[in-house]
Amino acid sequence: MSRATREAYRDRLLPLMNQRPDLMCLDTDTGLFNAEYITAAGDQYLNLGIAEHNLMGMAAGMAACGRMPFVNTMAAFATSRALEPIKIDIAYNQLPVRIMATHGGLAAGHLGPTHQALEDLAVLRVLPGMTVVVPADAAATEAFVEQSLSLDGPLYVRLGRKPTPPLPGSTAPPVIGRAQTLRQGGDVVLAACGPYPVLACLAAADVLAENGIEATVLNLHTLSPFDTETLVAAARPASLVVTVEEHWRSGGLGGAVAETLAEEAPTRVLRLGMPDQFVDEVGNQEHLVTHYDLTAERVVRTVRAALDQKETIR
Known part of the structure; x- marks a missing residue:
């Protein structure tokens, strides 16, 4: 059954936050999280509005204080508008911030080049200590979210917008760092x-x-x-x-x-x-x-x- 990778991430994160009070969800008006989700997440969810630069800086501060923030924004903005705090605040200090970037690649094709992310992998894979993953389907996304809880340092996950088909066959769950x-x-x-x-x-x-x-x-x-x-x-x-x-x-x-x-x-x-x-x-x-x-x-x-x-x- 086709399912959006961004929705798979959202649905897996909430139960994990219920188990782990150190997990935080920082949003930028993405529209991914409805009122029911926000209520269930309580103080572990914060919507900063459309302020990607501030988003990364706040996430770095939380991570430095023992939290593990999952930050939500569009891939085009994460890797261009907010690149400086990702590089200096997050990657330089090797902080466990999880950058969950939606609308990767051509997923925002209807919005034009300003919203398309066709450079994000090139930009972030060269940052020292930055883990960069691209799930191929919803099941892989869930696996990566779970694995990220025990991963050192920062993580960038490129997510889509609309549902995409699952990989065929009974493929074993993917493991970060292993093809x-x-x-x-x-x-x-x-x-x-x-x-x-x-x-x-x-x-x-x-x-x-x-x-x-x-x-x-x-x-x-x-x-x-x-x-x-x-x-x-x-x-x-x-x-x-x-x-x-x-x-x-x-x-x-x-x-x-x-x-x-x-x-x-x-x-x-x-x-x-x-x-x-x-x-x-x-x-x-x-x-x-x-x-x-x-x-x-x-x-x-x-x-x-x-x-x-x-x-x-x-």
């Missing part, structure tokens, strides 16, 4: 993060298998700390690695994969993501994902073209 191998194959590696890219890679792997090309599919949900071991082990026997992400091609998952393999297991890496331009189309997330061709069909075309080129060179 998920969703499918095994020795010819190519398809690596992705986030709901639509991961589903696209799984669908592409099915089509490629029908044509005799076996693909390993990795859900690289944690960009920092990065699971170098799993990626390298998958890439060594493969002739090609293709990354797919709802992010600009520079600096995000594709950058992390390329950097890692350049040092550990050099191989060809093709990065599929948003082109180097601001979004020039208005529409919902599904429309923009299709418009910019972050699809299973494009993954299949990319793999086939790359393998055909290699055969021609030989």
Whole structure:
């Protein structure tokens, strides 16, 4: 059943706050928390209004005093308007602030480039000690919220807006810092993060298998700390690695994969993501994902073209 990752986070947090009085929920008028939720959370919920810079500073202060704040804002504002306090107040002091950033990627497509977050992973994965995760579905979101309670230092979680399908099959719950191998194959590696890219890679792997090309599919949900071991082990026997992400091609998952393999297991890496331009189309997330061709069909075309080129060179 499709479910929004931001709603999965909200619904899992309240019972945890009831068990842990040190947990706090700091909001910025996101509209995610209704009156019933706010009443149930009591003094552990605070709405600061649209004040993202203040949000991060207050969260840092609470964390320094022994609390564990979960802060709620849109990803575009968390990683641009509030970047300075994230860097100086939170990351520099390695404080346990959980930045729960909604409307990640193209999820706010209907609101235009001001509200779209296509740089957030690049910005935050380079901050020392910052854990950065991108759940692929609601179940993963719940798992990450629970795991965050025993995680040292700050955490950034990229969440969506609307319901997205669950990953197919009986996949074991993801673990922060460990890549998920969703499918095994020795010819190519398809690596992705986030709901639509991961589903696209799984669908592409099915089509490629029908044509005799076996693909390993990795859900690289944690960009920092990065699971170098799993990626390298998958890439060594493969002739090609293709990354797919709802992010600009520079600096995000594709950058992390390329950097890692350049040092550990050099191989060809093709990065599929948003082109180097601001979004020039208005529409919902599904429309923009299709418009910019972050699809299973494009993954299949990319793999086939790359393998055909290699055969021609030989």
